[in-house]
Amino acid sequence: MEYYVGIDLGTTNSAICTFDRETQQTRVWKSPEQNDLTPSAIYINIKGDEYVGLRAYKQSPRSPDNCATLFKRFMGTDTPIELTAVNLTLTPEECSAKVLKTLFGYLPEEIRNSPYTGTVITVPTAFNLMQKKATIAAAEMAGIGNVELVQEPVAAVMSYLNSRGSTDGTYLIYDLSSGTLDIAIAESIGKRVAILAHGGIQMCGGRDFDRKIVDNIVRPWLHANFALPDNLTVNPWYKPLLRLATWATERARIELVAKDNTLISLSEVEIGTNDLKGGEIYLDIPLHRNTYDELIADHINDTIDAARETLSKTGYTPNDIECIVWIGEATHYKPLRDKVTFELGINGDTLDVNPMTALAEGASIFAESICWEDENGPRLRSKEIDFVLRRNRLFKSNSCMDLLHNPFYILKVTQLDNRQRIIEASEERSLLLDVDTCIEARSMLTIPTKRISAEVAWLPGIPPERANDILVLLESTTGSNLRSDNLPHDSLAAALSSILYTTTSTLADQVLELLNPLKEHLHDGHPIEIEYFSEIGKFLGFDKLNPLARANLLAARMLRLHDYASEVITEWIIAIAQAFDRLDPLEVCTILNTERQESGFPEINNISDVETAIREIRQYYKQVIKFVLECTYPIQE
Known part of the structure; x- marks a missing residue:
């Protein structure tokens, strides 16, 4: 029996899913805390005990020198990840490997150990060659065999198509995570997905929204209620207070998905810090949707501009787009989706996929479309075909x-052919070659x-x-x-x-x-x-x-x-x-x-x-x- 696994290796949160070919259903495997998502965080205490996931995330504001977070941003670089409290230096790949190993451990033993298990890991469209290679290396460190990569927008569309039973269409993927905005225009023909254009904003996401709340609401409230130095950021005694306040703000912001009002709250015991007069500091700050909407309005307008710019690269209009596919924890917030939908003039009223797990689900569906075996048996099991497999992986990544995988070669066109000739060649070659290969080649050219x-x-x-x-x-x-x-x-x-x-x-x-x-x-x-x-x-x-x-x-x-x-x-x-x-x-x-x-x-x-x-x-x-x-x-x- 073959098993198809999809992993969304995220900057802030990660998830793992399997796809059942017979029932055409996906299953998200939960963490020990029974959550769909596992924070991409690592915590190591002074005894050397290592924790990955929710416990590490909760420790990060209190013990930042024992924790590693946001390391995905440095994949493919030589940037060291320092855990100074335990005198340990890790590479971004080693950190990602720990998260991947933890996620893979959620699966039943028969899936983990089967030579017929194929795993697909999502990567951002903007990932370069070194970042992709680093992701493969992290999977190998985690002991995961038979691994391929898929671009996040492709996984998003695969998840949407599976939920709707649709096949053809052009979609706008709006992926607003904790740290970045990624926009992609993707086209699906016969469940073959090609990325036509991509764009986004490097520093725009939930963390930026949190920063707005902290700067405009939390800091003023703290100064109004407690005796504190003017600049908390540079004061070593109160820097932990800011980290805890930001952590509490994130929790409250997420609660606004289901509520009109919430509280940014931490008790005196949780904070464990006194002000300059000896008073115990706590947080008990109301947060209303209307206030939140005003604070993030400029950011949302920037995302709308980025979506329009990306759409313009394809030559399409909003009328050509089937719908918006929402990805990322920030898109759970309905007022945000309503504003983006209205401004772009594209159907985005429905939430057909779970924005938090759609990438993992789509990756598992994509895994089912890959031929994980050849005539000699499961991949990577035969030493005789190792050479060819490794070379093919080099080509794919x-x-x-x-030269013989270049779009010019695939479509049999020259660098002097115009756009119309390239489109015609794509249609002609699709009769002989894989359709999605021709679509991707056409898009590239x-x-x-x-x-x-x-x-x-x-x-x-x-x-x-x-x-x-x-x-x-x-x-x-x-x-x-x-x-x-x-x-x-x-x-x-x-x-x-x-x-x-x-x-x-x-x-x-x-x-x-x-x-x-x-x-x-x-x-x-x-x-x-x-x-x-x-x-x-x-x-x-x-x-x-x-x-x-x-x-x-x-x-x-x-x-x-x-x-x-x-x-x-x-x-x-x-x-x-x-x-x-x-x-x-x-x-x-x-x-x-x-x-x-x-x-x-x-x-x-x-x-x-x-x-x-x-x-x-x-x-x-x-x-x-x-x-x-x-x-x-x-x-x-």
Whole structure:
């Protein structure tokens, strides 16, 4: 029996869910406290006892130096998570692994230990390659096998579609969590979901709402009722008071979901602090919905502007959107949903999914759509297929970075084709390929801000005819005619490495000289056509490829070797490094804008966008090199 698990690894709260294929129902697995959500918090006391979840969350305002929270924000970075009270330093991945392990422990043993369990973890759309890789690493640290990732908006739509029994439509995902706002426009065709555009606000969420309440209501009330220093923030004696007050404010704000009025309250015992005159401090502050609405109005207006901006990227209007899918604890508040719905003019009256658990539910539904086995059995169980599985995971986690997974290649279009041609190609290719793959490729190429990543990972500056010939060579080296696993020490790889980074003018002669001795090593039925390669050497001119195109081609070919001999790999790695050393973002931007002028797409005005895309592909090449080095063996004498 197969088990499908979805995990929403959140910045503030996390959840875990399973999906039953037979009943098409999801089940959220509760914490020991019988809550759907588990706070993403870690607490370690001076004895070394470790707690993850609600108990850690409750200790965080009282013992901040013993706690780790909000570490998801630092995934994929070198930022240390310091627990100074216990002299312990953790990485963000280690912290996330502890949360994942705790969540996975809620499942029955037969699910946890089954080789047929597939787990999908949600990640924000804005997560870069390193952050995604860090999430996979955290799952491995937690002992969770068979793991894939899904973008949070995709999980949200999957949950909505399952609850409604719908299939097709375009949706606006409004995800307002404790810390950030994420907006996405997602399209579903036959339950295949593609992200058309995404945006949001980095610092806008429940914590910002809490800060407004504390600054405008709690602080004035404290100063009016107790003898306190003017600036509580910098006073070490009263900083714990502010942390506790903020914690109590969050509880009260959440209570407004079901009440018109509530209290921000903490007893003298809970606070345990006296004012300057020796009086015991307590909190007993009324909070009304009307007051709260006034305080957060500017924030809500900002979220509406962000939603409009994201929608404009797609060229759609509010009339094209099926409905708003609400995600995040702040969207439980109905007055907020009503205002956003009214201002955007999009249907948002219903709450068809639980905003707090929808991502975990959607992830478990998405897990059911993945083929977790191949002909050899459950994934990751066979050492013989480990190489292919790890390489495929590298491809999946890095989307368009590989030439033969790039949207231009998938749709068989060129960088000079206009938007209409790309749309037509998407429809044509969807008859042969997976529909959602074509939709995602179309989205990558038709939305200018997403297009940059595909352009930088392609063959920029190379005329379409010449690029096609280069791809023919790349395809042939991975096909039946040129099999590197038929050659001792991958001599073919050595030959191709020389082809790809040579700078001599006698390239065709070099190719002939390198390939002629290889004929005797080939199996019957797999001939090398020397005349064909001679012609390629003449008119492709590998020595004239610009550095970025050369590096992209080298990486793509390097991942398709069957034998990784150390001497050969050293040459390839040096070649990629040399190509990247010569990269000039301004030159790349000029090349891309020249091609965009012909294809009709808007020019790139911000060089930092190109620099970001180059940084991302540089990180990808680091992963490629690491992967290859792990597969490398020394040449045998």
